[in-house]
Amino acid sequence: MAYETEQRDSFSTVNPIIAFVFFAFALIMSMLLMHPVLTGISFFAALVWLFLLRGRKAFGLLLKFVLPVMILTAILNPLFNHGGVTILFYLRYNPITLESIIYGAASALMLGTVITWFACFNAVFTADKIVYLTGRLAPSLSLIISMALRFVPLFTKQAGRIALARRGAGSDASSRNIFKKARSGLSTLSALITWALESSVTTADSMRARGYGLHPRRSFANYRFDSRDAAVGGAIAAGILLTGLAAAFRVFSVRFFPSFQLNDFSPLFIAACAVYALVLLIPTIMYLEEAVKWRLLRSKI
Amino acid sequence: MALVEIQNLSFTYPGTDRLALTGVDLTVREGSFVLIAGPSGCGKSTLLRRLKPAIAPYGRVGGAVFFEGEPIEALPERRQAAEIGFVMQDPEMQIMTDKVWHELAFGLENLGTDQRTMRVRVAEMANFFGIQSWYNKNVSELSGGQKQLLCLAAVMVMQPKLLLLDEPTSQLDPIAAGEFFDTLKRINTELGTTIIVTEHRTEALFPLVDEVVFMRGGGIFYSGTPRSCAKIFSTAPEFAAVLPTAMTCFASCSGDNETEAPLTVREGRSWLEKRVGACETALFPETSSGGKVPRAEKAEYKAKKPLLEMREVYFRYERSAPDILKGADLSVREGELFCIMGGNGAGKTTAIMAASGLYRPYRGKVLFEGKSIFSIPETKRLGETVAVLFQNPRLSFVKDSIREELNAVVKRFKLEPSRLDEVAELMELGPILDSNPYDISGGELQRAAIAKLLLPRPRVLFLDEATKGMDAFFKARFGALLRKLCAEGTAVVLVSHDIEFCAEYADRLAMFFDGGVIAEGTPRDVLAGNSFYTTAAGRIARGILPGAVTANEIIAALGGKPNE
Numbered sequence: 069m070a071y072e073t074e075q076r077d078s079f080s081t082v083n084p085i086i087a088f089v090f091f092a093f094a095l096i097m098s099m100l101l102m103h104p105v106l107t108g109i110s111f112f113a114a115l116v117w118l119f120l121l122r123g124r125k126a127f128g129l130l131l132k133f134v135l136p137v138m139i140l141t142a143i144l145n146p147l148f149n150h151g152g153v154t155i156l157f158y159l160r161y162n163p164i165t166l167e168s169i170i171y172g173a174a175s176a177l178m179l180g181t182v183i184t185w186f187a188c189f190n191a192v193f194t195a196d197k198i199v200y201l202t203g204r205l206a207p208s209l210s211l212i213i214s215m216a217l218r219f220v221p222l223f224t225k226q227a228g229r230i231a232l233a234r235r236g237a238g239s240d241a242s243s244r245n246i247f248k249k250a251r252s253g254l255s256t257l258s259a260l261i262t263w264a265l266e267s268s269v270t271t272a273d274s275m276r277a278r279g280y281g282l283h284p285r286r287s288f289a290n291y292r293f294d295s296r297d298a299a300v301g302g303a304i305a306a307g308i309l310l311t312g313l314a315a316a317f318r319v320f321s322v323r324f325f326p327s328f329q330l331n332d333f334s335p336l337f338i339a340a341c342a343v344y345a346l347v348l349l350i351p352t353i354m355y356l357e358e359a360v361k362w363r364l365l366r367s368k369i
Numbered sequence: 370m371a372l373v374e375i376q377n378l379s380f381t382y383p384g385t386d387r388l389a390l391t392g393v394d395l396t397v398r399e400g401s402f403v404l405i406a407g408p409s410g411c412g413k414s415t416l417l418r419r420l421k422p423a424i425a426p427y428g429r430v431g432g433a434v435f436f437e438g439e440p441i442e443a444l445p446e447r448r449q450a451a452e453i454g455f456v457m458q459d460p461e462m463q464i465m466t467d468k469v470w471h472e473l474a475f476g477l478e479n480l481g482t483d484q485r486t487m488r489v490r491v492a493e494m495a496n497f498f499g500i501q502s503w504y505n506k507n508v509s510e511l512s513g514g515q516k517q518l519l520c521l522a523a524v525m526v527m528q529p530k531l532l533l534l535d536e537p538t539s540q541l542d543p544i545a546a547g548e549f550f551d552t553l554k555r556i557n558t559e560l561g562t563t564i565i566v567t568e569h570r571t572e573a574l575f576p577l578v579d580e581v582v583f584m585r586g587g588g589i590f591y592s593g594t595p596r597s598c599a600k601i602f603s604t605a606p607e608f609a610a611v612l613p614t615a616m617t618c619f620a621s622c623s624g625d626n627e628t629e630a631p632l633t634v635r636e637g638r639s640w641l642e643k644r645v646g647a648c649e650t651a652l653f654p655e656t657s658s659g660g661k662v663p664r665a666e667k668a669e670y671k672a673k674k675p676l677l678e679m680r681e682v683y684f685r686y687e688r689s690a691p692d693i694l695k696g697a698d699l700s701v702r703e704g705e706l707f708c709i710m711g712g713n714g715a716g717k718t719t720a721i722m723a724a725s726g727l728y729r730p731y732r733g734k735v736l737f738e739g740k741s742i743f744s745i746p747e748t749k750r751l752g753e754t755v756a757v758l759f760q761n762p763r764l765s766f767v768k769d770s771i772r773e774e775l776n777a778v779v780k781r782f783k784l785e786p787s788r789l790d791e792v793a794e795l796m797e798l799g800p801i802l803d804s805n806p807y808d809i810s811g812g813e814l815q816r817a818a819i820a821k822l823l824l825p826r827p828r829v830l831f832l833d834e835a836t837k838g839m840d841a842f843f844k845a846r847f848g849a850l851l852r853k854l855c856a857e858g859t860a861v862v863l864v865s866h867d868i869e870f871c872a873e874y875a876d877r878l879a880m881f882f883d884g885g886v887i888a889e890g891t892p893r894d895v896l897a898g899n900s901f902y903t904t905a906a907g908r909i910a911r912g913i914l915p916g917a918v919t920a921n922e923i924i925a926a927l928g929g930k931p932n933e
Contacts, residue, residue, distance in 0.1 A: 195467060195468075196468060199468075199471065207478070211466070211478075214465075214466040214467050214468070214471055215465050215466065215467075217466075217467035218464070218465060218466055218467040218508060218509070221509055222461070222509070226764070229759065229761075229764060230764045230765070232727070232759065233757075233758075233759045233764050233765045234765060235727060235751060236725065236727060236751065236756065236757030236758065236759060236831070237751075237752065237756055237757070237758070237765055237778075237821065237822055238748075238751040238752015238753065238756060238782075238822075238825065238827075239752070239765075239778070239781065255767050258767045259764055259765070259766065259767045262766075262767070262807070263763065263764060266763075266807055267459070267461075267462040268462075270457060270459055270462040270463060271462050271463065271465055273424040273455075273457065274457065274462070274463040274464075274465065274520075275465060276423045276424055277421060277423055277424050277450070277454075277455040277524075278450060278475060278476040278479060278523070278524065278527070279423075279446070279447065279450025279451065279476060279479040279480055279527075280475075280479050281479070282446060282447055282450065282479050282480060282481065283481070284481045285478055285479055285481055286478055286481045286482065286483070286484070286487075287478055288470070288471065288474030288477065288478050288484075288487050288491070289484055290470055290471075
């Protein structure tokens with residue numbers, strides 16, 4: 069995995085449990101809270117972090133995937149959703165309303181945000197971390213994931229070897245005939261399955277020889293829980309609590325239909341937004357903090 | 370104190386009456402390093418697995434095995450898992466997790482060791498094996514040698530008292546095998562772990578172990594210190610192939626029992642020096658030509674038209690990838706056994722891919738009978754003109770029996786049915802013709818796979834690492850078989866790490882290094898001059914009997930009787 073080497077992101081090194089809670093919070097809140105200001109904050113935080121994580125590659129991802137999805141959502145919603153009281157014009161006898169355009173834009177923003185957060189998740193959550201996380205919950209599931217991560221690529225490689233071996237024996241002369249091709253593919257698959265079953269005996273022996281099946285099984289934790297994890301975890305927990313309270317007291321309420329209505333930007337609302345922004349920007353803040361620290365360190369040398 | 374005590378052990382696999390083990394008695398002292406040698410199917414692996422009940426095959430057992438004085442079956446599972454470690458042949462299938470660290474921790478996870486202890490043990494072992502630098506890597510990025518070291522380390526984290534290894538280096542190249550053996554020696558001397566290993570690569574192991582056990586037909590035939598093994602030579606000359614070269618030479622032409630048998634190349638050299646000095650007649654026939662092939666022979670060879678030729682071939686797998694072949698030249702004549710040798714990553718396998726027209730080089734020419742091999746349509750080129758057998762011949766079998774497999778080829782190439790019997794006879798397939806490909810031994814499978822390729826009468830047969838994992842006994846048979854093939858007019862190109870085998874059977878050798886051929890010629894031509902990259906016999910004879918590269922050549926020069 070290439071990004072493991074290029075990654076100098078501070079948040080990527082916090083304990084996976086904390087990181088997982090953070091992502092869960094960011095994703096769930098982005099989906100639940102449709103308030104445009106909040107979605108905007110979330111989108112901004114996710115975007116900045118994605119750029120820090122992936123550098124120039126983030127552009128490609130945005131242009132190829134995130135933007136098309138957003139544009140499509142924004143266009144399609146008013147075409148199919150005709151709710152709302154403010155009719156702007158008719159498109160082939162179908163009313164296009166202001167509310168459905170606003171709702172389309174808000175949904176597009178929400179979808180873009182969720183996708184961007186997932187892109188960040190993908191960059192941060194390496195297979196190691198997933199194995200660690202599941203290991204906490206269900207040790208045998210974590211082992212299965214780890215084995216799948218090993219054997220799926222191995223089998224793919226082996227299939228290539230079998231195909232080559234068949235070609236080398238002249239039994240797989242590249243033919244344009246689609247039926248012959250399919251038959252040849254089936255033979256390869258059959259050889260692969262036989263090989264896999266046969267080799268699994270070795271794997272099973274190797275597992276048994278090392279005591280697999282004894283109870284209780286415990287997963288090896290490749291990650292520690294240090295004071296920084298506690299601090300970051302505390303900050304996220306506080307953020308979750310405050311945002312949750314604000315949401316419960318309808319500070320973020322928004323109405324799209326029949327008419328679009330936002331509540332006033334009260335001081336309470338602004339404070340709650342600030343808290344929300346601060347929590348979501350934790351990875352960015354940590355990244356910048358580290359960058360500044362290094363700059364200072366270097367300037368002293 | 371005896372760690373393992375085997376008393377009159379016998380074993381029969383279900384469904385047969387043949388005893389796989391008969392009356393085995395063996396005592397293994399704590400802290401000793403024991404080598405079990407013998408031909409494939411002699412019961413080595415069966416015996417080893419009886420010492421690890423968790424993976425011992427089912428069957429009828431007689432006699433008893435004691436571990437630290439207790440019957441081994443009565444050991445609690447937990448103790449057995451931790452205290453008896455087992456490493457198998459194929460590292461690829463033994464590793465089960467995707468990360469090095471996870472594999473190391475696997476055994477301890479199973480034992481339910483607490484987090485702190487796990488951390489310490491894993492760190493300790495990573496240090497001992499020098500794994501730190503690849504601790505965080507994916508297993509798929511490791512070399513074969515590293516994978517097998519990982520398997521060993523993954524067993525050692527549980528701190529076993531007894532370490533069992535079943536042909537651990539059969540899938541490794543000689544350099545990686547050497548490193549693996551050195552690690553075993555370190556485990557034995559620095560940690561005091563008792564080790565029992567079965568292995569075909571005895572040359573490197575003999576000087577390291579305390580005791581050698583020879584097995585034959587399910588029983589122990591001899592056991593003693595490595596040095597004492599010269600004795601068995603007179604009673605069982607077929608074991609000559611298992612002994613180190615120095616000892617073979619010593620035993621087959623020495624009547625002097627007062628000197629100790631030499632084990633290593635160094636000891637072999639000093640013995641040979643004395644021997645040659647002692648008898649005047651011990652002049653090597655070709656010493657006069659300095660180990661070089663007479664010129665006339667060379668000219669005659671040159672005059673023969675090459676069947677397959679590679680001229681300044683450049684090849685890489687992807688445009689942005691580095692070149693694997695960098696101007697490689699090769700020429701193979703009709704009916705010769707041509708061996709390609711070289712270290713890992715020298716481009717040997719890639720060379721046969723390009724030479725056989727499986728892959729098209731981006732520069733240079735591959736000629737078959739003077740014309741570009743790519744001018745032959747692929748359906749004619751692969752199979753009927755050239756054929757390639759890759760490592761792990763099992764991969765090319767899909768049918769339920771060897772006969773069906775061969776029949777399918779006969780049909781595909783529209784050959785006459787009698788061709789099957791012809792090839793089956795040539796490759797000595799008679800008894801296994803109706804067996805399932807997964808039920809026969811590796812050597813038999815190798816023969817069946819070659820038979821399959823031979824059916825459409827290819828002019829050139831490419832074999833990739835065909836001698837990998839073969840025991841010394843079968844190797845000799847395989848070598849003779851290849852010679853027979855060549856005599857029938859097929860050119861055989863063999864890629865091999867096995868210098869000993871190449872020296873013994875090849876007509877010509879090419880030594881690959883860094884994507885090109887750096888030396889080509891007869892075995893004597895190429896190997897006699899090298900001081901490191903040569904056979905053990907070559908190293909022993911260098912400067913004393915110039916030109917000798919096989920044990921038989923040394924023996925012949927000393928007036929002894931060469932071994933079959």
